[in-house]
Amino acid sequence: MPKTMEDSDGLPLFAFQDLDYIPSGFGGILAPYIETTAGTMRAAATLMRLGFQTEEDDKKGGNETLIAHQEVVCDLGCGDGYFLISLLAHISLLTPLALPIGLGIDYDPSLIASAGIASSLQKVNASWLIYNFNDDREDLVSQLIDKHQVTHMFVYLVPKQLALGTVRRILTSLCGSGVVVCCHKFYPEYLTPARRDALMELAVYDESS
Numbered sequence: 444m445p446k447t448m449e450d451s452d453g454l455p456l457f458a459f460q461d462l463d464y465i466p467s468g469f470g471g472i473l474a475p476y477i478e479t480t481a482g483t484m485r486a487a488a489t490l491m492r493l494g495f496q497t498e499e500d501d502k503k504g505g506n507e508t509l510i511a512h513q514e515v516v517c518d519l520g521c522g523d524g525y526f527l528i529s530l531l532a533h534i535s536l537l538t539p540l541a542l543p544i545g546l547g548i549d550y551d552p553s554l555i556a557s558a559g560i561a562s563s564l565q566k567v568n569a570s571w572l573i574y575n576f577n578d579d580r581e582d583l584v585s586q587l588i589d590k591h592q593v594t595h596m597f598v599y600l601v602p603k604q605l606a607l608g609t610v611r612r613i614l615t616s617l618c619g620s621g622v623v624v625c626c627h628k629f630y631p632e633y634l635t636p637a638r639r640d641a642l643m644e645l646a647v648y649d650e651s652s
């Protein structure tokens with residue numbers, strides 16, 4: 444029997460590292476890697492309003508045209524990139540001129556290596572960063588805003604992580620800078636959602652709306 448891993452509080456972690464596949468639909472709150480499903484991904488894209496956005500041509504007349512905005516979508520805790528790559532492909536299918544950019548962040552180098560290979564094979568425009576946001580030693584917020592110009596962020600983290608001071612600062616600062624943040628299943632108590640999809644367990648924090 445493999446030794447059961449424990450978290451910093453001595454609670455047992457589900458032993459995903461001993462499996463040679465990624466379980467889907469596992470709902471425990473201590474699992475380190477749970478993949479978000481395709482249905483949730485599409486709902487998240489809709490709730491974040493990714494893709495073309497409308498802009499009024501003539502304010503008085505109310506005419507609207509579709510215009511492309513450069514959207515840079517970050518997955519904070521991206522795993523092997525499956526979710527982010529699918530999301531980028533979904534946006535490109537819906538709106539072929541949108542050309543979204545992705546940035547995936549994870550502290551597990553093997554998952555980031557897999558993500559890099561998968562994004563090259565699937566020809567999506569994404570970059571991948573090995574980084575531990577629990578420590579946040581290099582000020583992630585300024586990197587995301589100034590260097591990567593992130594416009595949207597997807598977050599699927601357990602409640603203990605969302606409550607960390609570092610994660611709280613990252614999410615609060617990003618929202619305050621106009622980044623649209625979407626959380627799945629677990630929600631930060633310090634932010635107020637602008638929109639929700641209760642069925643898909645999604646909440647969007649959007650200070651511009």
Ligand SMILES: C[S@@+](CC[C@H](N)C(=O)[O-])C[C@H]1O[C@@H](n2cnc3c(N)ncnc32)[C@H](O)[C@@H]1O
Nearest residue numbers: 476477478479520522526549550575576577599
């Ligand atoms: C629940 S999975 C979500 C994966 C993907 N975003 C999705 O929705 O399918 C959480 C991911 O966060 C990563 N993660 C957890 N803590 C992290 C930390 N402190 N720094 C960076 N990545 C972390 C894990 O390695 C895991 O891949």
